[in-house]
Amino acid sequence: MDDNTRTAPGPWPEPVTVDKADPRYPDLVGRGVNARFPAAPAAIGLPATAGQVVRLVQDAVDTGRRLAVRSGGHCFESLVDHPEVDVVIDLSEMKAVGFDPETRAFAVEPGASLGALYRTLFLGWGVTVPAGRCPEIGVGGHVPGGGGGALSRRYGLSVDHLYGVQVVVADGSGRARLVTATREPGDPNRDLWWAHTGGGAGAFGIVTRYLFRSEEAEGRGLLPPAPAAVTKKTARWSWDDLDETRFVALVRAFGRWHERNSAPGDPGAQLDNSLTLPRAGGGEITLETAVDAGRPDAAEQADALIAEVCRAAGTTPEVAADTRPFLAATLVPDEFAGVKGRFKSKAAFLRACWDEDAVARLYRRLTDRSGYQHPAAAFYLLSHGGAINAVGEGETAMAHRDAVLKAYGSVFWWDEREDDVHLGWIRETYHELFADAGGVPDPGRGYGGAFVNYADADFTDPELNRSGVPWHRLYFRGNYARLQEVKGRWDPREVFRHALSVRPPGV
Ligand SMILES: Cc1cc2nc3c(=O)[nH]c(=O)nc-3n(C[C@H](O)[C@H](O)[C@H](O)COP(=O)(O)OP(=O)(O)OC[C@H]3O[C@@H](n4cnc5c(N)ncnc54)[C@H](O)[C@@H]3O)c2cc1C
Numbered sequence: 396m397d398d399n400t401r402t403a404p405g406p407w408p409e410p411v412t413v414d415k416a417d418p419r420y421p422d423l424v425g426r427g428v429n430a431r432f433p434a435a436p437a438a439i440g441l442p443a444t445a446g447q448v449v450r451l452v453q454d455a456v457d458t459g460r461r462l463a464v465r466s467g468g469h470c471f472e473s474l475v476d477h478p479e480v481d482v483v484i485d486l487s488e489m490k491a492v493g494f495d496p497e498t499r500a501f502a503v504e505p506g507a508s509l510g511a512l513y514r515t516l517f518l519g520w521g522v523t524v525p526a527g528r529c530p531e532i533g534v535g536g537h538v539p540g541g542g543g544g545a546l547s548r549r550y551g552l553s554v555d556h557l558y559g560v561q562v563v564v565a566d567g568s569g570r571a572r573l574v575t576a577t578r579e580p581g582d583p584n585r586d587l588w589w590a591h592t593g594g595g596a597g598a599f600g601i602v603t604r605y606l607f608r609s610e611e612a613e614g615r616g617l618l619p620p621a622p623a624a625v626t627k628k629t630a631r632w633s634w635d636d637l638d639e640t641r642f643v644a645l646v647r648a649f650g651r652w653h654e655r656n657s658a659p660g661d662p663g664a665q666l667d668n669s670l671t672l673p674r675a676g677g678g679e680i681t682l683e684t685a686v687d688a689g690r691p692d693a694a695e696q697a698d699a700l701i702a703e704v705c706r707a708a709g710t711t712p713e714v715a716a717d718t719r720p721f722l723a724a725t726l727v728p729d730e731f732a733g734v735k736g737r738f739k740s741k742a743a744f745l746r747a748c749w750d751e752d753a754v755a756r757l758y759r760r761l762t763d764r765s766g767y768q769h770p771a772a773a774f775y776l777l778s779h780g781g782a783i784n785a786v787g788e789g790e791t792a793m794a795h796r797d798a799v800l801k802a803y804g805s806v807f808w809w810d811e812r813e814d815d816v817h818l819g820w821i822r823e824t825y826h827e828l829f830a831d832a833g834g835v836p837d838p839g840r841g842y843g844g845a846f847v848n849y850a851d852a853d854f855t856d857p858e859l860n861r862s863g864v865p866w867h868r869l870y871f872r873g874n875y876a877r878l879q880e881v882k883g884r885w886d887p888r889e890v891f892r893h894a895l896s897v898r899p900p901g902v
Pocket of ligand 1 (some may be wrong): 427428435463464465466467468470471474475486505524526527531532533534535537540541542543544597598600601602603699729848849850876880892
């Protein structure tokens with residue numbers, strides 16, 4: 396349905412447009428977290444209502460200017476801050492979180508941060524949406540990629556609780572309009588809702604409102620309850636305690652535990668775990684598990700995981716335990732809060748842990764001091780699976796429903812002159828980890844593909860991706876053709892496009 400009439404009044408009656416001469420420009424232009432991508436769009440549009448977004452999009456289409464949209468600014472790549480973008484539509488002032496009685500769903504505007512979402516849903520209703528670990532991320536760009544974090548093994552991904560989206564689209568004649576699309580079986584716009592359950596942000600239109608309500612809600616509350624408190628247990632190893640053999644045993648024990656304890660409903664799926672593997676000289680190897688403090692059975696699972704990994708590594712470090720109330724445990728600022736440096740991240744879904752050879756190669760890359768000396772680089776293994784894998788590959792656009800881990804590597808630096816050396820290190824390391832699949836996590840060769848929220852444009856570059864596996868198979872697997880159909884219906888002119896956006900059929 397067309398929905399121009401249901402937009403709430405905003406603080407200003409007209410969309411604010413800021414050009415380069417405007418004193419507000421520097422604050423708005425610099426909101427992206429990655430300093431590798433400077434930007435200088437001719438204008439930044441600052442809407443306060445969905446109706447104002449329609450007007451800004453219409454204006455860009457009518458004047459032939461390329462647009463991009465920003466919510467929280469946490470994009471890894473130059474999908475927003477790009478030299479060809481003329482107008483950035485910045486949604487940071489559309490940040491309301493509340494309950495919409497008409498749809499019986501929680502209505503969340505895209506400029507709300509995940510931290511604001513967690514806080515308002517918890518304090519107002521005691522509920523939550525499973526979403527990312529970093530509270531500064533914007534809801535706007537997070538949810539259409541799938542969205543997931545600390546509670547996902549227990550409750551699934553953000554999109555598994557997405558009832559609907561309100562989206563500004565531009566049709567084949569170039570007319571911008573506001574559309575609501577829900578998961579209701581009879582909704583004629585259901586395909587547009589589906590595309591927003593993992594098809595990636597910024598590819599179909601501009602989302603002006605997300606509606607959250609769990610599918611199995613009847614009699615159970617509209618969204619999952621948040622835990623009252625969270626217990627985190629942390630074990631740390633110094634690099635001095637681990638030679639290659641012990642390192643391989645430690646990482647493989649963590650991975651094998653996830654292979655055995657990640658089926659939907661498995662008691663171990665109550666745990667959210669991470670294993671941080673920094674470069675030698677950049678910190679300690681750290682295993683952290685987080686559980687609902689009200690679940691003693693889950694705490695036992697956490698102890699068993701830590702004991703298993705310690706046994707494999709042949710060393711028994713002190714284990715620190717810390718219990719905090721839900722918000723205190725959740726609203727922990729991320730490493731980029733207030734810091735804007737240069738970084739490159741590369742990630743993959745794993746259906747099983749890397750084999751011994753791959754982990755040994757990772758050990759050598761992390762410990763090698765012969766050439767690369769930089770300490771601010773790390774790989775992480777993050778738990779996946781559990782309730783995430785209770786959903787079928789095509790039920791949502793997020794196809795990655797068979798992985799047990801996410802692997803994530805990142806390097807951070809300040810000086811532009813060092814770009815090549817850092818980019819080279821992380822690209823080579825990643826390539827070595829997936830050497831048996833052409834350097835990418837090919838779903839056809841046992842891996843799980845890649846996560847579109849962890850945007851990595853390397854996959855689109857034939858110089859950097861020589862595997863023969865197209866970027867969209869890594870991100871969308873078997874769902875890509877259907878996503879292309881949705882794109883053809885809702886954005887045939889590709890008004891909304893960037894390096895990782897779904898293309899219309901035949902393109
Ligand atoms: C430190 C850090 C930690 C992270 N942790 C997690 C995590 O735990 N789990 C996880 O799933 N992801 C995580 N991410 C990835 C994050 O979810 C994505 O980068 C997400 O796209 C960021 O959304 P944003 O609105 O903040 O970013 P933006 O830079 O504003 O936008 C990112 C993309 O979304 C598009 N977009 C933004 N708003 C809209 C909108 N309203 N409508 C349509 N398109 C829009 C943009 O055009 C762009 O393509 C993390 C990222 C960082 C930097």
